[in-house]
Amino acid sequence: xxxxxxxxxxTDLREGEVVRYTxxxxxxxxxxxxSYLYVLATGLAxxxxxxxxxxxxxxGGPTIRFWHPWVGLVFVAGTWWMHxxxxxxxxxxxxxIEWRKTVKDYVTNNDAKVAPAGHFNSGQKxxxxxxxxxxxxxxxxxxxxxxxxxxxxKAHWVLPPVVFLHCxxxxxxxxxxxxxxxxxxxxxxxxxxxxxxxxxPTAWVRAHHPLWLQKAIKENRTRVSTTSFKxxx
Amino acid sequence: xxxxSMEIKQISGHRGGTPGSGVSRDYDVCKLVDTTTCIGxxxxxxxxxxxNGYEFRETTFDNTYxxxxxxxxxxxxxxxxxxxxxxxxNMMWLMRKDQCMHCADPGCxxxxxxxxxxxxxxNGIVDFNQENCIGCQYCVTGxxxxxxxxxxxxxxxxKCTLCSDRVGAGLEPACIxxxxxxxxHFGSKEDMLDLANKRSAQLHANTSYKNAGVYDPEGVGGxxxxxxxxxxxxPEKYGGLPKYPAVPFFVKMWxxxxxxxxxxxxxxxxxxxxxxYVRYGPKSVDEHIDEGSQR
Numbered sequence: 001x002x003x004x005x006x007x008x009x010x011t012d013l014r015e016g017e018v019v020r021y022t023x024x025x026x027x028x029x030x031x032x033x034x035s036y037l038y039v040l041a042t043g044l045a046x047x048x049x050x051x052x053x054x055x056x057x058x059x060g061g062p063t064i065r066f067w068h069p070w071v072g073l074v075f076v077a078g079t080w081w082m083h084x085x086x087x088x089x090x091x092x093x094x095x096x097i098e099w100r101k102t103v104k105d106y107v108t109n110n111d112a113k114v115a116p117a118g119h120f121n122s123g124q125k126x127x128x129x130x131x132x133x134x135x136x137x138x139x140x141x142x143x144x145x146x147x148x149x150x151x152x153x154k155a156h157w158v159l160p161p162v163v164f165l166h167c168x169x170x171x172x173x174x175x176x177x178x179x180x181x182x183x184x185x186x187x188x189x190x191x192x193x194x195x196x197x198x199x200x201p202t203a204w205v206r207a208h209h210p211l212w213l214q215k216a217i218k219e220n221r222t223r224v225s226t227t228s229f230k231x232x233x
Numbered sequence: 234x235x236x237x238s239m240e241i242k243q244i245s246g247h248r249g250g251t252p253g254s255g256v257s258r259d260y261d262v263c264k265l266v267d268t269t270t271c272i273g274x275x276x277x278x279x280x281x282x283x284x285n286g287y288e289f290r291e292t293t294f295d296n297t298y299x300x301x302x303x304x305x306x307x308x309x310x311x312x313x314x315x316x317x318x319x320x321x322x323n324m325m326w327l328m329r330k331d332q333c334m335h336c337a338d339p340g341c342x343x344x345x346x347x348x349x350x351x352x353x354x355x356n357g358i359v360d361f362n363q364e365n366c367i368g369c370q371y372c373v374t375g376x377x378x379x380x381x382x383x384x385x386x387x388x389x390x391x392k393c394t395l396c397s398d399r400v401g402a403g404l405e406p407a408c409i410x411x412x413x414x415x416x417x418h419f420g421s422k423e424d425m426l427d428l429a430n431k432r433s434a435q436l437h438a439n440t441s442y443k444n445a446g447v448y449d450p451e452g453v454g455g456x457x458x459x460x461x462x463x464x465x466x467x468p469e470k471y472g473g474l475p476k477y478p479a480v481p482f483f484v485k486m487w488x489x490x491x492x493x494x495x496x497x498x499x500x501x502x503x504x505x506x507x508x509x510y511v512r513y514g515p516k517s518v519d520e521h522i523d524e525g526s527q528r
Contacts, residue, residue: 046346046369048492061347061367062388109513148370149383153303159374160483163344167487171495175502182506189515207518 008220011198018205018213019221020194025085029195032078032131035071036177042068043170069146072138079135082128089119090129095211096122111207118211123183130176137169261357262400263425264409266330267432267461268471269442270416273298273312273328280411281310281332284396304331306384309393310408313472319464329460329471330408330417333380333393335359337454340480343488344375357422357457358397363389377453377478395457425459432461452479 005012010023021029042064045054055061098115099106099122105113106123120128141162144151148159184191188208194200202222205213216222241253278300282289287307292300298314315327339359342351350365351372361372361381368388372381381390396406409419418428429447436445446465449455460474468474 048496049346049348050496052346052348055367061365065367065369066388107509107513109516111516145369148373149385153379156373156379157481160481160487163371163374164483164487164491167491167495171491171498174499178499178502178506182510186506186510187513187515190518201518204518207516 006223008222009198013199013223015223016202017199017223018202018216019198020200020205021198022221023198026195026198028078028081028085032075032082035075035078036173038071039068039075040170040174040177042071047167047170069142072142076135076139079132083132086120086128090125092122092125093118096125116210117208119209119215121209127176127180131173134169134173134176138166138173141166141169261355261422262395262457263357263420263422264335264395264406264458265418265420265425265429265461266458267416267418267429268327268329269432269436269445269461269463270414271312271328271330272414272416273314273326274413275300275312276411276413277330277408277417278308278310278312280407281393282308284399284407285309285394298326298328304380304382304392306382306391309333309391315470315472317470325463327463327471329474331472332408332458333359333395334378334453334478335393335395335457336378337456338480340375340377340453340484341372341381342375343480344371344484346371354397356400358395358400359457360394360397361390361392363387363391366390375480375484377475377480379473422455422457422459429459429461433465436461436463448474450475450478452477 005014007013009019011019011021013019038058041054042058044051045058045061045064046052046068052061055064058064059067095116095118099117102114103123105111106121144158144162145166148156151159184195190200190204194204202213205216240255241251243251243254279289290301290305290308293302295302297316298312300311301308304311310330310332313327313329313331315329317325317327319325335357336359337357339351339353341361342353342359345351346369347365347367350362350367351359352362353359366389368383368390370381370383370390372390373383381392383390396404396408399406405419409417418425420428426447426449429449433445433447436442442463444464444466446462448460448462448465448468460468460471462468462471464470466476468476
């Protein structure tokens with residue numbers, strides 16, 4: 001291994017890079033992300049006959065009916081874990097209010113006019129809360145839908161609105177998810193690399209999350225270390 | 234129609250027009266249950282089990298004529314027993330043969346997501362194909378009559394087939410064959426409605442059941458099992474027969490507008506981000522901004 005690489009927060013860091021996501025944050029993201037992809041695909045198979053072929057691809061109808069709720073629990077666990085890691089960073093700040101005023105410039109790549117963002121910009125925060133509350137709705141409704149055979153007949157009237165809500169909740173997360181994937185992979189290049197390997201160039205942080213850089217230095221997420229070199233190889 | 238092939242086209246050795254050509258009748262099937270002549274003998278329960286090959290389930294004694302509280306995955310036909318008192322204080326025993334109603338607008342079929350798990354035949358029978366069933370029980374959600382029942386061992390849902398196997402072979406359903414009082418009838422929907430209306434007219438004319446009538450609920454498009462009730466305005470007292478059964482509102486919304494609006498929204502969402510990418514492209518990061526930074 002090149003001596004030019006240091007390890008910070010479970011992340012290999014070269015010159016001029018910042019730990020955007022720690023190893024724990026990345027693992028959490030992918031537990032939630034991969035489980036979401038599964039419940040998304042299997043849920044869509046049950047949502048419309050045009051996508052029922054997904055059920056065959058994923059092992060057949062009875063198989064996806066068995067696994068969908070279990071993997072859904074993994075997704076919920078992932079979002080709760082994420083909540084523990086990131087909830088403090090997700091509250092709206094006055095910088096977010098300024099950022100929102102320039103969201104049109106952000107969307108149209110008029111980046112010079114965009115108000116500076118912190119660790120997460122306001123759009124990322126909104127995505128986070130849609131997924132967090134969406135997961136809560138999907139969990140509560142999903143638990144009811146999991147074992148209808150255990151419900152007394154007198155309680156069956158809740159099933160139709162519960163199934164309906166499960167679909168509405170899922171559709172809300174899908175809308176947010178389409179934007180999230182587009183932003184992370186295509187629109188803000190380097191985002192996918194960052195969430196997989198954890199590191200992004202310092203210039204990337206200056207461009208997209210300038211207000212976070214000082215905090216990142218304080219949290220020992222950069223090559224600049226004021227305290228120790230414990231992580232160095 | 235499946236029976237269209239048996240309509241007469243031409244006949245041999247006959248001069249002129251073909252008698253019987255183009256003559257058809259409705260071949261949708263219907264079961265008529267006349268609750269006014271049911272004695273609650275439960276022969277139909279036994280016949281159903283015999284024909285479909287299920288063991289008799291353990292019965293539960295609740296001090297009445299009720300065999301067990303509810304139908305089950307392997308018990309599709311249950312006589313519902315209720316004691317009822319009319320306005321003048323007369324006590325009545327009400328017996329109603331409960332089974333799948335074979336709705337013309339079946340909520341189970343509307344709700345089911347599994348390809349080919351529920352079939353509605355031209356003759357009106359609504360049948361479950363267990364080999365395609367995935368065990369999600371959306372049919373339970375869609376049914377206004379509490380009919381589909383889940384088997385936890387096989388993870389499949391079962392219900393009365395209206396003896397589709399027998400009917401397909403030109404036979405009556407097993408329950409019909411077993412009825413000793415003639416309270417069960419089987420034929421075309423038109424014939425059964427005619428018979429049911431005649432029976433309720435007879436009840437009006439010759440008995441004190443002036444409110445007798447036919448139960449063929451419109452909310453589910455009519456059913457292929459119809460009842461003659463002593464009191465058509467209070468079907469609930471016959472073991473909870475719903476007065477205005479319908480496919481639940483939220484099932485209709487879910488399988489109707491939500492399904493196509495959701496599909497359009499997802500498609501538009503993907504198209505929109507693609508369009509955005511083509512118009513604006515990715516954000517660029519100015520690498521020079523890094524120069525002289527506090528590394």
